Amino acid sequence: MKNIKKIVVKVGTSTITHPTGLLDLNRMESIVRQLVNIHNQDIQIVLVSSGAIGAGMGKLGLKKRPKTIPEKQSIAAVGQGILLHMYEKLFSEYGKTIAQILLTKDDIDHQTRFFNARNTCLTLIDKHVIPIVNENDAVAVDEIKVGDNDTLSALVAKLIGADLLIILSDIDGLYDCNPKEYDEACLIHYVDRITPQLEAMAGNPGSILGTGGMVTKINAAKIATSAGASMIIANGSIYNVINSILEGEEIGTLFDADCKILK
Numbered sequence: 001m002k003n004i005k006k007i008v009v010k011v012g013t014s015t016i017t018h019p020t021g022l023l024d025l026n027r028m029e030s031i032v033r034q035l036v037n038i039h040n041q042d043i044q045i046v047l048v049s050s051g052a053i054g055a056g057m058g059k060l061g062l063k064k065r066p067k068t069i070p071e072k073q074s075i076a077a078v079g080q081g082i083l084l085h086m087y088e089k090l091f092s093e094y095g096k097t098i099a100q101i102l103l104t105k106d107d108i109d110h111q112t113r114f115f116n117a118r119n120t121c122l123t124l125i126d127k128h129v130i131p132i133v134n135e136n137d138a139v140a141v142d143e144i145k146v147g148d149n150d151t152l153s154a155l156v157a158k159l160i161g162a163d164l165l166i167i168l169s170d171i172d173g174l175y176d177c178n179p180k181e182y183d184e185a186c187l188i189h190y191v192d193r194i195t196p197q198l199e200a201m202a203g204n205p206g207s208i209l210g211t212g213g214m215v216t217k218i219n220a221a222k223i224a225t226s227a228g229a230s231m232i233i234a235n236g237s238i239y240n241v242i243n244s245i246l247e248g249e250e251i252g253t254l255f256d257a258d259c260k261i262l263k
């Protein structure tokens with residue numbers, strides 16, 4: 001981890017919200033503090049944060065995810081403001097400036113828009129601003145959706161030419177079988193090839209995938225490593241997790257930047 005200069009950190013909804021949907025301030029505070037500490041060491045950072053829909057549901061007192069698209073989108077619009085307000089408060093307490101970037105698939109797929117988004121991100125980073133990215137859920141419908149923030153974070157890693165993508169989740173990493181079902185399940189610490197076997201393991205409904213969303217994480221690993229970035233999946237509830245990863249501690253599952261993708 002010595003030569004890491006530019007990182008993308010992705011935090012999932014379950015990492016920064018309580019089951020009520022309201023924000024987990026202790027967790028957010030801890031993540032922000034770690035990011036600031038890393039930024040202070042001259043490492044460039046982009047944060048990809050989920051939680052807009054969760055926070056919107058919490059604020060509006062909704063217990064169930066609504067079904068219709070306009071309802072989901074309006075909830076995301078409420079929640080995105082809440083999310084950014086809290087990040088603004090926390091980062092500014094540590095003297096940092098943040099910026100909000102909301103992307104859709106079109107911004108990644110079309111060359112001109114890709115370069116526009118890239119230039120904006122890189123300009124902000126150069127100005128020591130920390131961009132906070134989410135999907136533009138309020139307007140993104142299926143046809144123009146990336147769909148999940150694991151994939152989005154890998155696309156952002158590619159967009160800015162990051163060295164490392166850290167995905168913080170509510171699971172410890174990739175297991176060889178579902179740890180909730182099998183006591184003997186082993187955490188895989190290091191992946192240097194993504195094989196059809198590994199993908200099938202992740203995609204098996206009886207495996208960790210069903211609960212932890214490992215399919216989207218393996219997809220993210222393919223995008224990130226193809227773009228030359230290493231990727232780590234780790235549990236966001238581990239104390240000081242981001243700093244420990246950058247200090248070289250063996251935490252979670254590391255996908256090597258030179259990872260081979262076998263078909």
Ligand code: GLU
Pocket residue numbers: 012013049050051052053054134135137147148149150
């Ligand atoms: N963009 C969604 C949100 O902010 C999250 C999508 C995801 O977690 O993959 O609620």
